[in-house]
Amino acid sequence: MTSWIRFQSSEGGVGFGVLEDDSIAEYTGDMFGDAQPTGARRNLKDVKLLSPCVPSKVVALWNNFYALAEKLGKAPPTHPLFLIKPPMSVIGPDEPIRRPKAYSGKIAYEGELGIVIGKRCSDVSEDEAEQYIFGYTCINDVTAIELLNEDPNFAQWCRAKGFDTFSCIGPVIRPRADFDWRAAHVKTHLDETERQNYPLSDMIFTPAQQVSLISQDMTLMPGDVIAIGTSVGVGSIKDGSSVTVSIDGIGSLSNVLSARV
Structure with missing residues (x-):
């Protein structure tokens, strides 16, 4: 393959x-x-x-798994809920996640599947959407979690998730035709301990639905990545700890959280 x-x-x-x-x-x-x-x-x-691609943006979903929605007491959304992460946040395998110099709070991992867009995509139907998916990769969607609600007047999703090195992507892109997401699990290890192991079949919006609906909100470009959201098991990372996101059929993506310098 x-x-x-x-x-x-x-x-x-x-x-x-x-x-x-x-x-x-x-x-x-x-x-x-x-x-x-x-x-x-x-x-x-x-x-x-x-990183196996250089996205112009990373579109990161929230509340896209039934199990996590149930745990959080949230209703399944009627449209993908997402934020945009900048290209400067992207790193590849074995590159360090750098703690922001001005932030000493908790940093969280989220092991996820990533959809890699293969051609310019705007206002496509669900039936058309598959042909715009180049393939799939692993993502660790990192969050400076204590910044999310630092200001009670405005939830700072982009700031908390958009720091340099906060989008770990890789190690490879597996072409769409070679990967059956319905049969795959996402596993996340913090150092040697498994913290996440969830089925991708539990997604609320399928990859084709995500591409179609998001393309109605913005144009997706070749190399752009949709981080499809995570499920239960999210936790925090200590400085010096490694996070490994593994998906059968794609591989394993490992990154270490480095202390401030």
Whole structure:
């Protein structure tokens, strides 16, 4: 099965390609357009993996799982509830989550599936939406949780979730045709302890519904990511602890929360 990745070579250049066992078949052009194999190969151990795409925005959903809605006492929404995370918040596998210098409060993890958009998408129907999904990836949607309601007059979702390094994405993009989200679980480990293990089949809005409805609110561009929301088991991270988000068929994404410097 195909897995698309982006990488930084030992020479410092950035490339992309298809992961094949322990090597990378390099491509040129546009991952979401005219990607062509170069014939060159690289050993996986000789490169640094980057976030597998460079989104212009991350659309992050809230209350999109029945189990969490029940736990919180919330009714299922009639339209996806979301916020926008900036591109500067995106990091890849094994990159550190940096604690904001001016913030000493709790930082939370949320293990999630990410939808990667493959082509410009605006006002599409649910029936059309599948063809705009390039593939799927793992996300850790990080939150400076004590900032959310710091001002009682305004919930600061974008500020709390938009810090640099607060959108961990990777390690690969699994193409839509190669991934059955209905059969998959999201598992999140904090250090060695499993904290989340929930079925994606419990989603309130399916990936196609999310793409369709969100595209009616804004144009989605190639490489944009929809973080589909999380379920039960969200918790806080101590400085120096690692969070690993794993989804069968995609892989595992690990990042460590670094202390302020």
